[in-house]
Amino acid sequence: MFVVFRCSCGRHLYAPKDAKTRTCPCGKRTILSKARVLAQAEDAFAAGEIVRTLQLDGHGMTGFKPAGP
Numbered sequence: 720m721f722v723v724f725r726c727s728c729g730r731h732l733y734a735p736k737d738a739k740t741r742t743c744p745c746g747k748r749t750i751l752s753k754a755r756v757l758a759q760a761e762d763a764f765a766a767g768e769i770v771r772t773l774q775l776d777g778h779g780m781t782g783f784k785p786a787g788p
């Protein structure tokens with residue numbers, strides 16, 4: 720499972736759910752336990768798609784849900 724969240728710089732990022740931190744290209748290290756999770760995805764590909772959509776849209780979440788159990 721992957722989680723999608725937003726860095727304070729505004730970039731959307733994803734990381735494995737069990738990761739502790741994720742470093743943004745801006746250089747800021749986000750602690751995942753303190754990040755607001757925007758969406759979850761089954762795998763990195765799906766997470767990447769969600770991030771791509773968020774970057775294009777940027778207006779809130781409208782029903783991204785994990786597809787599996």
Ligand SMILES: [Zn+2]
Nearest residue numbers: 726728743745
């Ligand atoms: Zn950033």
